[in-house]
Amino acid sequence: MTNGKRTDTQPIDAKMDKMLSSREFPPVPADRLKRIEAAVVSDLKPVQPLASDGAYLAGLAGIFVAVCVIGVYVLGQQGWRALSELQKVAVFLPLAAITAVLAFSTVRQMRPAAKYARSSALVSGTLFILLLIIMAAVFQPVQETGFIRTGLTCFRTGMTYAIPAAFFFALLLLRGAALSPALMGATAGGLAGLVGLTVLEIQCPNLNLYHIVVGHVSVTLICVLLGVVLSSAAIRNAGHRIIN
């Protein structure tokens, strides 16, 4: 049955192939080609190709660790001491994995046509959902007084470290070419948010699940959102400026 169907479609497939590949297009308008050449050649300057992915990964890791260390130095590590061994592994192992995959994706997006740029971003999103599930399993929800106040305090603290990290990440990443500004903003914003989340997990001794989700995890989510909005706007404006 299948063979019969294949035999049926072979002549039509061959015709389609031939037609698609032999389609003739008019030549590029000569004046336009000359204009492009003139514009490009008149602006020629030697450029240094982008450094290796490893170098950029090391840069991102350096910024991540530096900001976290400053955060822990300033705020202390009461949260780390409050966590059980199981909770430490359950929180920091997935956090490290998400950070590594997200950094890989961000660096890959700096070059057009780099492999695994999008797929690794999807993997990091999946890992983040996994982290939330693990948190729900290892932390208990507790009714507490002053829930909003403590949540906001932690959120502000997280953002205090996420924003400078985002600034330094942006300085590093601006040398690349983000073909999808929204995705680049999401991954870079996510990385900055993870800096805030890591600092909070080490600093904050409140182990209430609701507090962790509202006061800590929300820092990452808000940073992803801000990254999408700001990078889309910034790159669009830059594009218009250069083209006009």
Place this chain on the structure above:
Amino acid sequence: MDQPSELQLEASRSIPDLSLTAIEQLMAGYQQADAAATSALIEQLSPQLYRFFAAQQGNRDDASDMLQDAWLRIHRVRHTYRPGEPLLPWVYAIARCVRVDSYRKRRRIAVREIVVETLPEPAVASGDFADLPHFEQLVADLPASQREVLTMLKVNGLSLEEVARATSSSVGSVKQKVHRAYERLRSLLQPPRAGKGAGI
């Protein structure tokens, strides 16, 4: 000293000018601000890019504008090409980004726009193809993602791997899109079977 044999000389003469290595060398020259290499690169890549835009747009002015925009972007991000890597996926990744942006821009102003010039009729309209619709009519019926992949593969002659890299997807996903595109085209081209469903 070994002299190259007649066969080797013949083989070296038969290497096409547009080999990937040659293009990548020109790109390296472009990054080093070599004007001759830059001009050669523009002349070699522009017809391919123009075909890519024209095959999906069907409007000569739009295709020219997109070609110019593509070169502006290539120029701006030329440092992101890493010597030694395949150049065509890098170029087409930028080109498809230009096409998508242009599509969005045109869609915003579509109500006020009047198409003044369209591509001429296909040159091949006889013999084997006499019974087939025109290229534009055929591909216009496909979803944009399938049309794009089909154009890269069949019109621009990229490999599956190159298309996958240019579109940030997997080879499997590209194959699936081509398969679906072909199924759709087949259904458009296959003559309706007489008496189907009525002859029991």
